[in-house]
Amino acid sequence: MSTSPSIRTENLSIHFGGHAAVNNVTCAFHPGELTVIVGPNGAGKTTWFNLVSGQLRPTQGRILLGERDITTLSPSQRARAGIGRAFQLTNLFPKLSVFENVRLAVQGKARQGHRLLARTAALTTLTEKAMDFLEQTNLAAVAELPAAALPHGDQRKLEVAMLLAMEPDIFMFDEPTAGMSVDEAPIILELIARIKRDSSRTILLVEHKMDVVRALADRIVVLHNGELVADGDPTEVMDMELVRDIYLGTGTDEVA
Numbered sequence: 001m002s003t004s005p006s007i008r009t010e011n012l013s014i015h016f017g018g019h020a021a022v023n024n025v026t027c028a029f030h031p032g033e034l035t036v037i038v039g040p041n042g043a044g045k046t047t048w049f050n051l052v053s054g055q056l057r058p059t060q061g062r063i064l065l066g067e068r069d070i071t072t073l074s075p076s077q078r079a080r081a082g083i084g085r086a087f088q089l090t091n092l093f094p095k096l097s098v099f100e101n102v103r104l105a106v107q108g109k110a111r112q113g114h115r116l117l118a119r120t121a122a123l124t125t126l127t128e129k130a131m132d133f134l135e136q137t138n139l140a141a142v143a144e145l146p147a148a149a150l151p152h153g154d155q156r157k158l159e160v161a162m163l164l165a166m167e168p169d170i171f172m173f174d175e176p177t178a179g180m181s182v183d184e185a186p187i188i189l190e191l192i193a194r195i196k197r198d199s200s201r202t203i204l205l206v207e208h209k210m211d212v213v214r215a216l217a218d219r220i221v222v223l224h225n226g227e228l229v230a231d232g233d234p235t236e237v238m239d240m241e242l243v244r245d246i247y248l249g250t251g252t253d254e255v256a
């Protein structure tokens, strides 16, 4: 890939007691690329995600956003720097309406951009933008309901709407369709596919479902026992003997 990496981890490790949950992981990701991180249960996928988005601090190694070392930044500083992670519902304000949740996310982004719009014009723009994200995620009909009143699948969609509103450079999704019905999952997958069409974004996705991996991955990174054991073209990686060995016995439908 000719562009310089948008985000990379260098020799990244974290130890819990004597156990290396992530062990010396070096990898770089580029704009316009969707990478799926796979690996069996306990491989270190979520821990690596937590290191990148700032919930955990590494025992060793660095994380670079472009050329900026963000290893010691807090999660909110990283979010402002352009790392957006869907957080399995912990980002939602349950008592606020669906619309208000998204408008807050839009507002946060606008404030960051130091917009010089007149106050009323700015408010109209924010409202229109928020409604647009709700329409994209099929949530316009429930815009006035409190977030807490939504079924689980709609709450996951709301989270994606808020993530879209934040317009990050790096999108991080941890099993975005988990707990969703077969009707709901395609909406999220289509949204992710749409983000992918924007060549300035980098998408990192932890996913177990093979159909999702096949549909979206430009590249697969395999973690096993905290180590990066394979990285490359999806078909080639899934064909590697080592990867097949890791997944032996896990069935054909799920990669982890």
Ligand SMILES: Nc1ncnc2c1ncn2[C@@H]1O[C@H](COP(=O)(O)OP(=O)(O)OP(=O)(O)O)[C@@H](O)[C@H]1O
Residues within 6 Å of the ligand: 016, 021, 039, 040, 041, 042, 043, 044, 045, 046, 047, 048, 256
């Ligand atoms: N806070 C913690 N304290 C101690 N051990 C931890 C902690 N967080 C994760 N681990 C351990 O680190 C290893 C990696 O866990 P992690 O949740 O990152 O795996 P994963 O690949 O995301 O698995 P899954 O697919 O089941 O979500 C596991 O052995 C786990 O028990």
